[in-house]
Amino acid sequence: MTTIKPTPVSTATLDQPARAPLAPGSVRLSQPLVERIEEEIVTRQLAPGARLDETELAQRFAVSRTPIREALIQLASAGLVELRPRRGAIVAQVTPQQLMEMFDVMAELEAHCGRLAARRSTAEEQRELLAAHEACADSSNGLDPDRYFYLNERFHQILYRMSHNAFLEDQVRHLQRRLRPYRRLQLRVRQRVSHSFLEHRSIVDAIATGNEALAADLLRSHIQIQGERFGDLMASL
Numbered sequence: 001m002t003t004i005k006p007t008p009v010s011t012a013t014l015d016q017p018a019r020a021p022l023a024p025g026s027v028r029l030s031q032p033l034v035e036r037i038e039e040e041i042v043t044r045q046l047a048p049g050a051r052l053d054e055t056e057l058a059q060r061f062a063v064s065r066t067p068i069r070e071a072l073i074q075l076a077s078a079g080l081v082e083l084r085p086r087r088g089a090i091v092a093q094v095t096p097q098q099l100m101e102m103f104d105v106m107a108e109l110e111a112h113c114g115r116l117a118a119r120r121s122t123a124e125e126q127r128e129l130l131a132a133h134e135a136c137a138d139s140s141n142g143l144d145p146d147r148y149f150y151l152n153e154r155f156h157q158i159l160y161r162m163s164h165n166a167f168l169e170d171q172v173r174h175l176q177r178r179l180r181p182y183r184r185l186q187l188r189v190r191q192r193v194s195h196s197f198l199e200h201r202s203i204v205d206a207i208a209t210g211n212e213a214l215a216a217d218l219l220r221s222h223i224q225i226q227g228e229r230f231g232d233l234m235a236s237l
Contacts, residue, residue, distance in 0.1 A: 030070035033061060037071060038181040041080050041091050043234070048093040052081065079178050096231075102179055103227035107220045109172040110156070114215035117162035118207045125162045126208050132158050133200045140197035145187040148196075152187075155200060159219075162207070186230035196222070 037057070040046045052072060058065045072089045075081040082092045121129075132155040139148040156176065160169045176183075187193050199222045206215035 030067040030074065033063070033067055033071035034074050035181075035184075036061070038075060038078070038080055039185065041075075042181045042185060046091050048091050050091045051087070052089040052091065054088070077177070078180065080181070099182065099230075100227060102175060103182075103223060106172070106175050106179055107223035107227075109168065109175060110159070110223050111216040111220040112168060113160050113163040113165075113172060114203065114207065114219040115212045116165055116168070117159055118210050118212040118215040120164045121162040121207060125158070126204075129155065129158050129162065129207065130204050133197075133204050136197055136200070140194055142187075142191065142193040145193050146184065148193050149184045149187050152196065152200075159203075159207075182230045183226055186226050186232075189229045189232050192229050195225075199225075 037046070037052075046052070054065045054068050054072070057068045061068070072081055072083065076083045076089070079094070080092055081089050083089050117125075117129075132151070136148055136151045136155065139145075139151060142148075157173070160172050163169060187196065199218065203215060203218045203222065206218055
């Protein structure tokens with residue numbers, strides 16, 4: 001059995017303090033557990049093929065096995081963990097090539113969302129997108145990249161809905177879930193949060209003016225940069 005001992009993470013390019021241990025009595029423990037475990041997977045503290053023992057994880061995070069089991073199921077749905085009969089949960093293999101291919105597809109899907117949003121969105125939806133963008137302002141200084149990420153997620157989800165294409169929205173949400181941990185962690189690269197905020201402002205303006213080509217180009221670049229910044233983060237660890 002692979003012993004799970006996380007390697008210390010360099011903070012050379014991270015703008016976030018170390019997290020406090022999880023509180024045993026927390027409500028909805030599975031979600032913070034998902035983020036803690038997925039972070040260790042994405043940064044290779046948990047190597048591909050490592051066995052994720054429920055009992056060992058429960059002891060390490062000071063919780064019962066139930067939220068651990070729920071977290072592993074969520075991680076399996078995101079493609080980060082494989083649940084195998086008689087072997088339990090193991091860390092899935094995601095190669096750098098596969099990751100870049102996913103970012104390439106995500107860039108095109110979001111670009112198409114932006115193109116359709118510029119063509120089809122209503123004035124009310126555009127105000128909602130602007131409000132979601134402005135809600136990110138207080139956290140755009142990079143001091144709390146995770147808070148910015150959660151607000152940023154709402155911005156993108158509104159954008160998907162503004163495409164008025166249910167099938168496209170379903171597909172882009174599915175891939176967004178696969179890339180979620182990578183998109184969250186790339187915001188820890190120095191100045192990435194502030195740059196992301198400025199990129200959103202340009203996207204909002206392009207959609208509001210009905211500039212389909214510009215909205216698509218800006219979103220394509222926005223997602224491609226995320227993939228590049230995640231590569232920068234991994235190189236620094």
